[in-house]
Structure formats: structure tokens, C-alpha cells
Amino acid sequence: MTANAPNSTAPKTLGADKLYVRVSAISSLNALVTRFEFQRVDGVNFPPFSGGAHTVVEMMDGEKKRLNPYSLMSDPTDLRTYAISVRRDDQGRGGSLFMHRKVKVGDEMVLSYPMNLFALDLRARKHLFVAGGIGITPFLAQIKQLEATGGNWELHYSCRSPDLGSYVDELTGHYPHSTTIYYDDEKQFIDLDNLLDGQPVGTHLYVCGPKGMIDWVRNTATASGWPLAHVHHEEFLAPQPGKPFAVRLNKSGLTLEVGAHESLLEAIERLGVDAPYLCRGGACGQCETDVLDSDGTFLHRDHWLEDDEKNSGEKIMPCVSRFEGKTLVLNR
């Protein structure tokens, strides 16, 4: 089928190249958000990346390996450092708590190469950004990219309170004319109808934030006649905890129990079975897996499968989706 090179040094999984890094700085931005900076262990520059890209951070939490995606929010033209911002999620499965509590300056970690599922549409005459909370992070790198290439942008950023407004000072200091901040607890809200109404032809709209905000922005834009092709969103799905369930892997002949606090993908990896992934957030499609047999209910949480595929019971995205019932057999 292929060039079929024997002795080829090709690694098996897509994107197998990793970045070995050392934590070079940690700064607490506010009660919830901490910024981590990394430099490469071998001292060379990081690969360039595009605004909106994320990296998957590998965390060795005792016996457990956690893999969480975070937006790269450093300046794409400064490749000595990569930076991410992590919001503490006390209800989550522990990745953000690990970063906040256990990671120290000088620790060695492993990052994936950057991957962009929220790229700028470079044809846009103007980029209109709507951010909610920690959803600001991809825009920070995109703004730097547009500033370096002469792009036209405008940011509307909504935060809970001045205390929790990550990067507000930096944004309003550097770009006072392009940035508007809204504080929920001061009853300041984005007047979206008016905002969308006044945009020049060729504007692209980008939204990143909580699910409610994304739906609101997308629905409002559609209702005011915006083509969906001009409306971009990034929703970071973290796998949600759920009831434990059992799975049989047909090809490897293994049966396993997926714990309440791990994803199906993590459980498969824990057994040493090689399973593909890129985003670990239900968006890229890479982990799509065939279901051979099932008796129960699928809890599909991805953005990848079409509705008919979800209803067919023949596919599952193990990075975010779960199952409740008696039997589940996967082609893995």
C-alpha cells in the first residue's frame, strides 16, 4: 500500500514527536489561574506555532499518566519559551490540581508538538474575538500573531470579577483601543446584537469560553444572518467523570474496567494498548473507534461524530465519551 520502506524509523503513532521541557517559571495570576512557562531541555528553540494552537501536557501523577490539552498563549514570534495558563478545576479529574499543587520550577515535563483546531481564517479582513474566562488563552497568541503581521482585530472579554480577570491589565495596557472588558459582578454584559451589527463585510467571529457562551454567540450570529463559516469556536472538552463500566478490546483480547475518574482512552492506554489521539477533547476525530457489540447506552460527548453515527451504536470517541450498560466490545 505504501512506500513500504523496511527498516524505516517511522514511529507508529501520528505526531509521535515530543518536546522535552523544563518548567522555567510559574506565576499565579489570581485565585484560580496559574501561568506555567517552559524551556526545552536541549536548549534549542521551540517549533513555531500558529495562534490558537494547543499542546498536550503529559503529567506523571504517581502511577497515573495524565494528558491534558492547553492553549499555547505565549508570543508565536518568541520561541525560546512556551507558556500555558491553567485554571484550577476543583471538580475535575485532577489534571489541573496536579499542575497547581505538584509542579515546581525546574521539573522536567513532556509536551506534544503544537496542534491547531482553532486557527485564524487568514482571509478575514477583521478578526472579532469574544472570550469568556479562561477562554482568553488562545486569543493571546492570536493577537500577538496579528500584531506581528499587521492584522485587524478587536477583543470583547468577559470575566467574573476584576479579581479573576486574567491578563486584563496586559491587554488594556497594550491595546486600549482594541480591547473591551466586561465584569459579570458589575453587571457588564457584551451587547452582542449591536456588536455584530456594526461589523464590516469580511469579518470573522471567534468565540472561546464556557459552553453557554459559545451557544449564545453562535445562535445570535446565525439569527443575525452571519454565515456559520465565518463563526469559529473552540470548546475545550475535558473528559467528565462518570460511572465505571467494563469494555472488551477485541484485537488485543483484553477486558478492562474504566474507572469513574478516568476516560475510556486513558483506560485503554493504561493497559498498554496503542490507541490514536490528537486533541483528547472530542474535536479532531483521531481516536474514532469501531464498536463491535454493545448492550446499553452510549454517552457521546464529542463534537466529531454525526448524529446518525452517534445513534448507530457503531462508533465511539474514547477520549471523551462513556458508556453505561452490560456489554461493550471495541475493535482495538
Added chain:
Amino acid sequence: MTLQFNNETFRDDYSFHNSQRAIDRFPFPFHEDSYMYAVNMEQHQGGPADSVYEKRFDVDEHYVAEMADRAKVLDDDPLRCQSLPHMALAGWDLLELIMVSKSEDYPDLFELHREGHKWHWINKPLGIEDHFTFMDDTTLPYAPMEYITRQTQGDFCVLDQRKDNLWMDAGMVTTQADWSLDFDIGMNFFEWHAPVPLAHEKGIFKRALKFLLNIRQGAPARRLNWTMTVNPLLDTSPENYHKWGIQKTTLTPENIGAKQHLRVELQTFFRLPRSNALVFPIRCYLMSFQDIVTKPKWGRRLNRVVRDLPEELATYKGFIENRPMMLEYLSQFDDGLPTSFGVWPDEDITPLLQR
């Protein structure tokens, strides 16, 4: 290893030729005795020493002559190189990818010295040396994509990625197998593949696109494609069909071994970091039938593949009329013995006609 560059042409007197080394490393595309379209992709992370898969951008004995041929094609038809305005950043990405790869992979041929945005590029085979400012178009004699692809073998499609699709929004296309950048510019993955028979029905393009959308920085991929060309012509474009199409009628049983070429494309896929675009280099390798059959396994196998190829494919690839004459020639080299799996020639078997 120092490369000797051939003094040769891909037009008029067709003095193009392959050395023994070029024959030995030819990317023969058939791993079994039949052929059908498939999602035949694998990682592009090196390969056996001295094979065409070893380096990110293979440079071989035809380099200097191919670049001269490209310059002639562009003189006659500047529309072979196009870039829509939003692809400027991708052009710099491509220039960086090629300059870094070539200077690391062929330090005796290419040098790149960087201090911040001040770059210094030396291309010894072509006698080019330029100082320029990275990301500043005014400091190079051409736009960055054109500049670097005038110095790199193979065609280049630069695809913008948006709306879960790829869009052919820039390219340098002078060595193509009968398709046109000027026609395809701005089209998406399904639109430009529309003329291909059978593959849509098999769901090949849907799956291939999913794979491509996920190609990640640092993890390039590759595949092979092939067709047939009479005379070692690089520029088999629709624009010039009136010049080369007619050459297909000049084949005779006497000249077919020398004139008929198997044309293999080594296609690679790289994510471009700053623009998130995808670049698709299509590198063309030509080899005459008479050179192919010096490898007994290749001779046997090519006969069987050409013989059994579905009519739709032979028609699309443009050799259905000449297939009987090809088989008359190739069948002399097929003694019916079994062939081993895989694309590599088995050197330990003597060619039939030399026994």
C-alpha cells in the same frame, strides 16, 4: 557522497537519463502484482539509507536540470505559480521548512545562517547566495514560495485549512500529470479530485481528508502515486496537451523500451507551523521501461499490474490505447515466477534476457 548533476533536458532532444544509482533507488510503486486506489499513507520520518525516502526533500542527479526546466515553463506561463493573498504567511513557512531541511540534510550543498530575522542562504548547485530578512518580502527577488520552489524539485500545492477542508490556495506546478493549478486554484479537496474514477465511491477521499486535516507539525506523512508518460517530459500539463498528447502516438514496438516511462510521484504532507496550512510536495521520478526491467522482479510485476489494471484507471491515466503494445513489450520479461511482497527489487535474481 558528492552528487554529480546530469547535463540533460526534459524536452526537445530528451537527453534525460538515469544513472545506475538512480535506477537502484527508483521508488517503484507496486508492493504486489496488482494495483487499486487505497488510502496508502505512512509517516515520512526517514527510510533506508540512500533511498528517496531518507531525506525530507530528496535532492538527486536531476536537480539542476529540473530547475532549468521549471524556469523555462515559468517564462512561457507565469500562471503556473500562484498564491492567493491570504497565503503569504504560508509562503514563509514553506521557505523556512525547505531551507532548514536542506541545510541540515545536505550540508555540503546548502547552507543557512540565521541571526534573528537576518538570514543568509547559500545554494551551491545553483550558484545562489542571498541575504534577506525573514518575513520581509521586499528583501527577496521573488515572493518566498516562488523563491524557494524555483530551487526545489517537485511541484508544490499549498493548502489552506478551514471549514474541515483543504483549499488549493497557492502552488508552484510545472511538472504535473495532466492537471492545472490555474484551473484548480481556490478549489477544495473534493472539487479538485472530482475527475478521479472509482476512488470517491470507495470512500477513499473522505478518509484521506480526515487523515490530512490531522497531520501535525513534526509528523509529516507520504504516499506514492503513479502514471505513464511517453518521453521523459516533466511538464505534462493540460495547457500544453497539444504538444505532448500527440507524442503518445509515436510509440513503436522498437522504441517503446526507451520512450515509455513509468512516472512515479512521491507525495509528502507537512503541516506549516505559523499559518496552519498544509504543504503537499509532489516529487516526480521518471524511469524508462528498459531501465525498469533490469530489475527482474520489477519487470514481472509491472507486466502484471499493467495487464490487470481496471479499464477506468488505464483510461484516466491516459494509456489505454497503448496498453497492448506495452504488454507486448513487458510480457517478454515476465516468466510467470512468483514475486516477493514489497517494493524493493530482489538483486539476487539475474534478469531474464541476460541469462
